[in-house]
Amino acid sequence: MPSHPEGILESSDPTSEENPRTQDHQPDLQKLHIQSSETDSGKASQDSALDNGHDDSGEFVVTMLARSKVEEQGMGTKDASSPLSETGTPLGPPSHRNEDVTADSWRQHRKHVFVLSEAGKPIYSRYGSEEALSSTMGVMMALVSFVQSGDNTIRSVYSDEHTVVFTQRGPLVLVSVSSSRQSEQQLRQELLYVYNQIVSMLTQASITRIFEHKKNYDLRRLLAGSEKILDGLLNLVDSDPSILLSAVHCLPLASSLRDSLSQILQKSITPNLVFSILIAKNQLLTIVQEKTVIEDARLEPSDLHLLLNLIGASSAFQAGEIWTPICLPSFNPDCYFYAYISYLDPPECTVCLVLLSTDKEAFYSVAECKRKIEEAMQTQNALNSIAKAHLYSVSQVGVSDLRHFMYKPFDVPDNHRQLTQFTSPEMEAPYSSEEERMRLLDLYRDMHSRIHSTSRPLKLIYHVAERETLLAWVTSKFELYTCFSPLVTKTCAINAITKLLRWIKKEEDRLFIRYPPKYSTTPNPSKSSKSDAH
Amino acid sequence: MSLLGKFRKFISGSFTATVGIGFTVMLLGDSAVGKTCVLVRFKDGAFLGGNFIATVGIDFRNKVVTVDNTKVKLQMWDTAGQERFRSVTHAYYRDAQALLLLYDITRKSSFDNIRAWLTEIYEYAQKDVVIMLLGNKSDMAAERVITYEEGQKLAKQYGVPFMETSAKTGVNVELAFQAIARELKQRGAQQPTEPKFKIHDYIESQKQKSSCCSGLM
Numbered sequence: 001m002p003s004h005p006e007g008i009l010e011s012s013d014p015t016s017e018e019n020p021r022t023q024d025h026q027p028d029l030q031k032l033h034i035q036s037s038e039t040d041s042g043k044a045s046q047d048s049a050l051d052n053g054h055d056d057s058g059e060f061v062v063t064m065l066a067r068s069k070v071e072e073q074g075m076g077t078k079d080a081s082s083p084l085s086e087t088g089t090p091l092g093p094p095s096h097r098n099e100d101v102t103a104d105s106w107r108q109h110r111k112h113v114f115v116l117s118e119a120g121k122p123i124y125s126r127y128g129s130e131e132a133l134s135s136t137m138g139v140m141m142a143l144v145s146f147v148q149s150g151d152n153t154i155r156s157v158y159s160d161e162h163t164v165v166f167t168q169r170g171p172l173v174l175v176s177v178s179s180s181r182q183s184e185q186q187l188r189q190e191l192l193y194v195y196n197q198i199v200s201m202l203t204q205a206s207i208t209r210i211f212e213h214k215k216n217y218d219l220r221r222l223l224a225g226s227e228k229i230l231d232g233l234l235n236l237v238d239s240d241p242s243i244l245l246s247a248v249h250c251l252p253l254a255s256s257l258r259d260s261l262s263q264i265l266q267k268s269i270t271p272n273l274v275f276s277i278l279i280a281k282n283q284l285l286t287i288v289q290e291k292t293v294i295e296d297a298r299l300e301p302s303d304l305h306l307l308l309n310l311i312g313a314s315s316a317f318q319a320g321e322i323w324t325p326i327c328l329p330s331f332n333p334d335c336y337f338y339a340y341i342s343y344l345d346p347p348e349c350t351v352c353l354v355l356l357s358t359d360k361e362a363f364y365s366v367a368e369c370k371r372k373i374e375e376a377m378q379t380q381n382a383l384n385s386i387a388k389a390h391l392y393s394v395s396q397v398g399v400s401d402l403r404h405f406m407y408k409p410f411d412v413p414d415n416h417r418q419l420t421q422f423t424s425p426e427m428e429a430p431y432s433s434e435e436e437r438m439r440l441l442d443l444y445r446d447m448h449s450r451i452h453s454t455s456r457p458l459k460l461i462y463h464v465a466e467r468e469t470l471l472a473w474v475t476s477k478f479e480l481y482t483c484f485s486p487l488v489t490k491t492c493a494i495n496a497i498t499k500l501l502r503w504i505k506k507e508e509d510r511l512f513i514r515y516p517p518k519y520s521t522t523p524n525p526s527k528s529s530k531s532d533a534h
Numbered sequence: 535m536s537l538l539g540k541f542r543k544f545i546s547g548s549f550t551a552t553v554g555i556g557f558t559v560m561l562l563g564d565s566a567v568g569k570t571c572v573l574v575r576f577k578d579g580a581f582l583g584g585n586f587i588a589t590v591g592i593d594f595r596n597k598v599v600t601v602d603n604t605k606v607k608l609q610m611w612d613t614a615g616q617e618r619f620r621s622v623t624h625a626y627y628r629d630a631q632a633l634l635l636l637y638d639i640t641r642k643s644s645f646d647n648i649r650a651w652l653t654e655i656y657e658y659a660q661k662d663v664v665i666m667l668l669g670n671k672s673d674m675a676a677e678r679v680i681t682y683e684e685g686q687k688l689a690k691q692y693g694v695p696f697m698e699t700s701a702k703t704g705v706n707v708e709l710a711f712q713a714i715a716r717e718l719k720q721r722g723a724q725q726p727t728e729p730k731f732k733i734h735d736y737i738e739s740q741k742q743k744s745s746c747c748s749g750l751m
Binding site for chain 2: 201202221222223224225226228310313314320321322323324325338339341360361363367
């Protein structure tokens with residue numbers, strides 16, 4: 001195949017890759033693949049299973065084909081300021097939206113994410129405006145539907161430097177083009193997060209309904225202004241291990257303080273209140289849940305991540321009280337909750353209260369709950385105590401050579417109703433720069449993908465990398481990733497881990513929410529709170 | 535009215551008790567016309583320049599203004615212009631005593647949608663709601679596509695007061711809220727014999743036409 005010499009089209013039916021139509025379109029897709037090896041070299045671990053072979057002639061073809069597309073794309077960029085997109089004031093600084101999609105810098109982004117409708121209409125692109133990319137997205141859709149016409153599903157395309165992962169959810173197609181060397185599984189999970197964030201804003205039911213009515217609907221009409229939320233999510237996905245671990249990070253806090261905060265939330269309730277959540281510095285302080293609701297379905301970490309991201313992305317309006325419909329897709333993808341969001345410490349805005357109700361009209365009564373919570377916190381001087389809480393340093397563990405770790409227990413009491421949590425110290429030197437932090441996360445991601453590999457799952461990995469040594473270990477009770485200085489010995493590392501586990505056990509009450517409190521607000525228990533229509 | 539409705543009235547009553555009279559004002563209009571910017575200009579005297587961050591759902595703030603030595607508390611609801619939030623915004627129109635309806639003088643679509651907004655308002659809002667039409671971004675003379683006269687004409691058709699504002703420079707922003715507060719206060723305390731406060735006349739007498747628009751007319 002001349003246009004795609006080193007690519008492997010992975011699909012459950014190998015015959016589909018032979019078709020000439022697919023080949024016609026591949027040049028378009030290929031231009032996403034233009035080499036970005038320089039920016040990425042060294043990030044992946046040395047003994048990574050990925051193959052590093054080069055095929056210069058293939059890349060040459062790709063570059064030529066990409067050039068031939070330049071003019072067409074240039075026309076597209078002019079449309080970027082159409083009123084429909086409504087993405088920015090003319091005075092705004094240039095964002096990724098206005099990026100020139102024909103520029104090399106655009107191609108060199110580490111990870112692109114595209115969302116399109118089944119009709120091939122662009123919905124979202126992480127970089128560059130969707131209009132300018134409409135032909136590219138058209139090609140993606142052509143690929144998807146071509147493979148579909150053979151009763152098959154396209155899952156991924158591997159090339160030298162990039163992994164392209166496709167996933168379809170209802171009428172939406174999501175595509176990730178990544179040079180990050182993450183596993184297909186991880187990239188797919190990230191796409192699912194993007195899909196769920198869209199669902200959290202619109203609900204799955206309404207997305208389905210809209211496209212049933214009008215196949216060529218431009219979903220950006222409904223998402224206008226929400227690009228920041230998706231951008232924020234993708235940044236979070238890249239920079240925060242919570243999504244990788246599917247667990248919630250809570251702020252370490254003396255258990256007595258956490259309990260008293262929970263009690264305050266427990267006392268300030270109103271009918272149809274379902275979740276009361278207190279967040280500080282983007283990390284969970286405590287969460288109180290409605291008893292009957294939580295018997296129906298548990299709150300998934302992913303839903304909480306989406307909620308936290310939504311709050312983080314709209315942080316410009318920290319002075320007011322926000323009331324907004326939000327869907328928690330893992331809880332129920334078709335219904336809305338109504339979220340009351342307010343910061344308790346303006347203008348610093350680090351402590352945020354989120355109250356979720358099933359009643360659309362409950363703003364005033366929920367706002368009254370906030371007033372009560374605020375009052376109670378004031379009498380206990382809780383804000384001051386919260387302000388003192390912060391992440392811990394790895395040095396507190398008292399194990400030399402240990403630089404960083406991530407620990408996710410499975411044995412929290414009341415586990416089946418419990419939020420999955422993890423704990424991790426601050427990233428300190430040598431991981432204090434953005435780049436180094438990313439490098440460590442990449443190492444973790446690589447370890448994670450090998451531990452969770454579908455073909456050959458591992459329980460224990462001892463990995464000596466260039467600048468550090470890592471050890472990952474999964475048991476029935478926990479999942480642990482540790483990072484040591486490079487000269488540590490295996491015995492040393494194992495001893496360190498024993499000490500670390502002992503330390504975590506000792507600090508458990510401070511590091512985790514151990515017994516998530518509940519309240520009862522449903523006036524009539526037979527009425528399921530999930531039946532709230534949107 | 536439902537029990538919930540009574541409860542809501544009770545709550546808003548208790549909050550007015552602390553400062554005299556309280557009213558609910560909502561800002562409406564298409565996405566990115568500058569609702570939040572106008573509100574922030576009025577509340578904090580600042581301009582939220584640079585970044586456009588769409589309002590999520592509805593956002594709620596308070597400000598006390600003084601009208602003829604009486605304190606009037608405005609409970610201001612900043613709404614999301616985006617379509618997907620209409621369902622929540624509808625639910626709160628009907629309790630609003632005043633609506634500020636905004637369009638962007640540099641974007642025709644936002645002006646064209648004003649008729650749709652007004653139709654919706656008449657459907658959901660209280661019968662005696664105070665409405666005011668604002669053409670925002672009047673500082674952006676070079677990009678103007680809707681003239682002052684066009685705005686005025688539309689406002690006349692619907693019998694609502696009109697002015698052009700700029701959240702960036704602050705032109706007429708204070709006035710818009712002052713006029714609303716005056717009108718609301720008059721309505722609230724009006725005796726049958728008292729002469730009616732004429733919001734139109736008040737605005738006309740106070741309004742400063744932004745210099746940039748006269749050039750284009």
